[in-house]
Amino acid sequence: MAALMTETSQEGSAPSLASKPSPWRRVVVKLSGEALMGAHSHGLDMPTLTQIAADLSGAAALGVEVAVVVGGGNFFRGIAGADKGIERARADSIGMLATVMNALALEYAIEKQGKSARALSAVPMPSLCEPFSRQAALHHLGKGRIVVLAGGTGNPFFTTDTGAALRGAELSCDLIMKATQVDGVYSADPKRDPAATRYEQLTHDEAIAKNLAVMDTAAFALARENRIPIIVFSIREPGAICSALQGHGRYSLVSP
Numbered sequence: 001m002a003a004l005m006t007e008t009s010q011e012g013s014a015p016s017l018a019s020k021p022s023p024w025r026r027v028v029v030k031l032s033g034e035a036l037m038g039a040h041s042h043g044l045d046m047p048t049l050t051q052i053a054a055d056l057s058g059a060a061a062l063g064v065e066v067a068v069v070v071g072g073g074n075f076f077r078g079i080a081g082a083d084k085g086i087e088r089a090r091a092d093s094i095g096m097l098a099t100v101m102n103a104l105a106l107e108y109a110i111e112k113q114g115k116s117a118r119a120l121s122a123v124p125m126p127s128l129c130e131p132f133s134r135q136a137a138l139h140h141l142g143k144g145r146i147v148v149l150a151g152g153t154g155n156p157f158f159t160t161d162t163g164a165a166l167r168g169a170e171l172s173c174d175l176i177m178k179a180t181q182v183d184g185v186y187s188a189d190p191k192r193d194p195a196a197t198r199y200e201q202l203t204h205d206e207a208i209a210k211n212l213a214v215m216d217t218a219a220f221a222l223a224r225e226n227r228i229p230i231i232v233f234s235i236r237e238p239g240a241i242c243s244a245l246q247g248h249g250r251y252s253l254v255s256p
Contacts, residue, residue, distance in 0.1 A: 022245040026065040026141065027175040028149075029056070030164035030215075033073035033102055035179055035235050042074055044105055053109035055241040056146055060115055064245060065141040067171060069149045069164040070106060072098025078156070092156035096123050099160065103150035104129060110146050117146040122154030122163070134170050141171070161215040165222035176228055177244065178215060179235035184252030185212055201253045214254055227256040 035052065038045025060066050075098035081091030103119040107129075110117035118140045119129040130136060132149060140147050152163040161178070168176045187210070188196040199212075204224040207214050214220055214230060223230055233244045233251035243249035 022059075022062045022064050023247075024064055024175045024245055026067075026171065026173045027059075027177055027245070028067045028069060028164055028168040028171065028173045029059075029177045029179060029241060030161060031068055031070045031106075031179050031235070032160075033071040033075060033098065035181075036070075036102055036105070037074040044074065044102070049105060049109045050112070051238055052235065053106060053113050055239055056110055057113040057115040058239065058242045059245055060144065060146055062242065062245060065144075067137065067141065067147040067149055067167060067173065068106065069152075069160055069167055070099055070102045071160040072096070072100075072102055074098075075101060089156040092152075092158075096151045096154070099152060100125065100128065100150040103148045107148050110148070115146060116144065117148055119148045119150060122149070122151030137167075137171055158218065159216050161219035162222065165215065165219040165226075165228070168228050169222055169226040173228060176215075176223055176230045177241065178230060178232045179241070180232060181234060181236065183234040183250040185214055185232050185254065187212070198250075199252050201255070204254060204256055207254055224256070229256065230254040 031052065036044050036049055038048035056066055056068060072095050076094050078088065078092035078095035081094060082088040100121050100123070103121065107117045107119040120132040120137055121129050122132045124131040129150065132151065137147050149163070149167055152158055152160050153166055164176055182190055184198045186196040186198050190196040214232060215223065231244050231251050231253055233240055233249065240249065244251045
């Protein structure tokens with residue numbers, strides 16, 4: 001994947017930005033909890049967290065308003081908890097708490113980059129972070145702050161994919177950016193099928209017809225209904241978010 005620029009001023013700092021502006025005004029980035037654990041089996045990897053925070057800060061420096069929906073799978077996954085005997089609603093509630101831990105860590109890492117950030121939670125816990133409301137999120141975005149959204153939708157049985165699509169619609173985002181471990185949408189799992197084909201661009205209807213796993217069903221239905229494009233890209237490379245926002249690198253664009 002081609003990086004946006006090859007130089008950084010110091011480890012963890014935002015990548016130098018090309019002069020080309022981003023065509024997107026406001027975006028929501030869906031970031032899995034697993035993306036924050038680096039090569040570890042669980043928890044937070046600080047170099048990885050710093051790299052992602054630098055990339056988010058670089059995206060904001062392009063003039064893009066950035067919201068981030070973060071998962072909690074590096075600490076706890078609701079579905080996995082249900083598989084181990086915890087009732088699904090309770091397991092999902094535990095998973096929501098895990099997303100708050102990640103949001104607080106990401107908020108801190110972004111602020112260490114010199115960029116203002118606010119963590120907002122769909123599950124109210126005002127002693128830790130601000131409760132989510134559409135008005136509060138729009139206020140912070142308008143002030144140029146990166147908004148880190150925790151707690152998913154605030155309800156069990158919905159994934160953070162659905163949370164990202166919901167917040168994207170609520171906040172009138174121009175784009176949903178799904179950060180994954182692969183560089184786009186494939187016809188099959190490229191880790192299991194070396195003959196899998198990567199799609200550079202396709203429509204919502206084509207993704208449904210081909211039964212492609214862009215996001216979970218509820219999330220994709222929300223994005224499709226609200227005609228929000230989705231970029232699927234790999235978060236592994238430094239500068240990946242900025243690169244995709246400017247039309248560089250490898251990614252798949254799923255558009256209305």
